[in-house]
Amino acid sequence: MNNDTISAVATANGIGSIAIIRISGDRALSIAKKITCKQDFSPRYATLTNIYDFNNELIDEAIVIYFKAPHSFTAEDVIEIQCHGGFVVAQSILRAxxxxxxxxxxxGEFSKRAFFNGRIDLTQAEAIASLIEAKSQDAMKILSAQMKGALREYxxxxxxxxxxxxxYSEVAIDYAEEDLPQDLVMQIEAKLQELKKSLASTLLASRSRxxxxxxxxxxxxxxPNVGxxxxxxAMLKYNRAIVSDIAGTTRDTIEEQLRIGTHLVRIVDTAGIREANDAIERIGIERSLGAIEDSDIVVAIFDSSREADEEDNKILDLLSSAxxxxxxxxxxxxxLEQKFFNNEIVFDIELNVRGSVDALVLKLEEIMNGSNASDEIMLISQRQIGAVENALRCIDEAFEPLKYQELEIxxxxxxxxxxxxxxxxxxxxNDEMLEKMFGSFCLGK
Ligand SMILES: Nc1nc2c(ncn2[C@@H]2O[C@H](COP(=O)(O)OP(=O)(O)O)[C@@H](O)[C@H]2O)c(=O)[nH]1
Ligand SMILES: [Mg+2]
Known part of the structure; x- marks a missing residue:
């Protein structure tokens, strides 16, 4: 049991009608009694009470709830104080x-205690951290299921x-004279194949989502100049980027957020890709290549009013390598008059950007919705993905020794x-990994 007691403002820093301060540890209840001048709190009851600072001056009237160990998020004694929002009140109560x-x-220290006290496992901790930052309703659904333990169960x-x-293998090793019966070997092999298939498809689904x-x-x-x-x-519905008929106008990448359907999307306009002599333009082009690398969806535009040339082919090569x-x-x-002919390209959308771009927006929405496959098990961090990749490798390595009955291997x-x-x-x-993981959490979570 941790004998130091921790305290934090759990709500976001800003103007809001209420803020929450959370205290966890052995002294949480006694601290609550001191700052309220109350004799006691019943677990799980909401108590409206005054809150005082160290000099007994009134800070606020607030609601205090006592969660008695082990029936709390951290499994320790926890006090939650719901006070008025804004910048000052919560900080004053924190100081008290x-x-x-x-x-x-x-x-991340509250979540860390919840983990060490066995209240949540790492998949749940990661789901909580991601849920707070969820960018779409679909993500929210997956993450809340994982917070309840869906990934852990799987x-x-x-x-x-x-x-x-x-x-089975260990038993056979103990009775060293005997090999595993052949039908058992086959059953084990089939089972391992099945596990491998399940993990591989989870991995694939996770990557694409x-x-x-x-x-x-x-x-x-x-x-440059394709639009x-x-x-x-047109997608943002206001003139965010400078548009001109001078090639090389956009020199840096421009990133904006946009809601499409239930998704919050980051959309990046890039410098046109061509052989550039200008040093600044070249840096912009480097960034364009970086933007492709970082993106989930690449929208490649071609200008149909000009003849196709070598540079269009270069862009095609670039895309096929992504x-x-x-x-x-x-x-x-x-x-405009159509002059672009290139048999290699099958266009998904044809448009005049000055008219409507709805067809493209719909197409993007379709892709993003399609990424939401039916089953909701999904690996949500690089840490989880790495572990499944390693496990798959170990399972692969097991087939050969099984075949030759090298059971120790x-x-x-x-x-x-x-x-x-x-x-x-x-x-x-693995303390170091835990520190790193919880360190990326927000305060008071
Ligand atoms: N007629 C026509 N002109 C367009 C269309 N889309 C873009 N333009 C023009 O093409 C020029 C280059 O557009 P811009 O968006 O700056 O291209 P970028 O260099 O790819 O960012 C501008 O003069 C635009 O007004 C279109 O669909 N039809
Ligand atoms: Mg531009």
Whole structure:
């Protein structure tokens, strides 16, 4: 049990009608009594009470709720104070709790205590952290299911299945003269294939739905003067970027946020990609290439009023090397005389940016919705993805020794796979990783 008591303002820093201060630890209740001058609090009851500072001067009238250990988020004694919002009140109450012996919590420290006290596992902690930053309703659905333990259940189920197989192998090793019966070997092999398939499809689904969690990023790319900035402006419905017929007008990337359907999307207008002599333009072009790299969806625009040339082909090459991105090919300026012919391109959308861009917006929405596959199990962090990749490798390595009945090696590979899988929910020992993970949390969460 941690014997120091932590305190933090749990709500965002800004103007709002209420703010919440959270205190957790052995002294939470006694601090609450001191700052309210109350004799006691009943667990789970909301009490309207005055709050006083260290010199007994009134700070605010607030609601205090006592969550008695272990029935609280951290499994410790927790006090929540709902006071008036704004910049001053919550900070004054925080100071009062500190003057009575609490210490200011570090980022993520409440969640960290919840983890160490066994209230939540790491998938749940990560889901809470991501839920706070969720960019779409679909993301919210997945994350709230994971907060309730959906991913943990899936992962623990896989872990148990491997442990089960390991048990057979260990028994056979103990009775060294005997090989595993052939039909059992086949059953184990089939089971391992099944687990492998399940993990691989979760991995694939998670990768293609990455944008769902952190928000989709759309990069608009193309040669200079094809209408990229005009498209950004049309989507935003105001003139954000400078549009001109001078090639090379947009020299830097411009990023804006936009709501499409239920998604909050970051959309990036880029400098036109061409061979440039100008140093600044070249830097802009480098950034355009970076924007493709960072994006989930690339919108590639071509100007249909000009003849196709070598530079269009270069852009096509560039796009074909960006393999794991969704790509949308747009033919622009269809209001002008058509001179662009290139058999390699199958256009998804044809438009005149000065008219309506609704068709493109619909197409983007379709792609983003399509990323929301039916099953809701999804790995939501690089940490989780890395562990599943490692586990898959260990499972792969297990097939060969199984075939030749080298059971010690087989067991070793399974054990490694189990460790990797277990690390997703509750690693055995890895303080450094935990510090890093919880450090990225917000205060008071
Ligand atoms: N007629 C016509 N002109 C367009 C269309 N889209 C863009 N333009 C014009 O093409 C020029 C270049 O547009 P801009 O958006 O700056 O291109 P960017 O360099 O790709 O960002 C400007 O003069 C625009 O007004 C279109 O669909 N039809
Ligand atoms: Mg531009």
């Amino acid at each position: 709790t500190i003057s009575h012996g609490a210490r200011v919590a570090q980022a 992962i623990e189920n896989i872990r148990d299945e491997i442990i089960h197989i390991l048990a 990455e944008g769902l969690i952190r928000g989709f990023k759309v990069a608009i790319v193309g040669k 990229k900035s005009s498209l950004l402006n 393999k794991d991105k969704h790509k949308v090919y747009v033919k622009n300026k269809i209001d 087989f067991s070793f590979s399974l054990l490694e796979a189990i460790k990797e899988i277990a690390s997703i929910t509750r690693p055995f020992e």
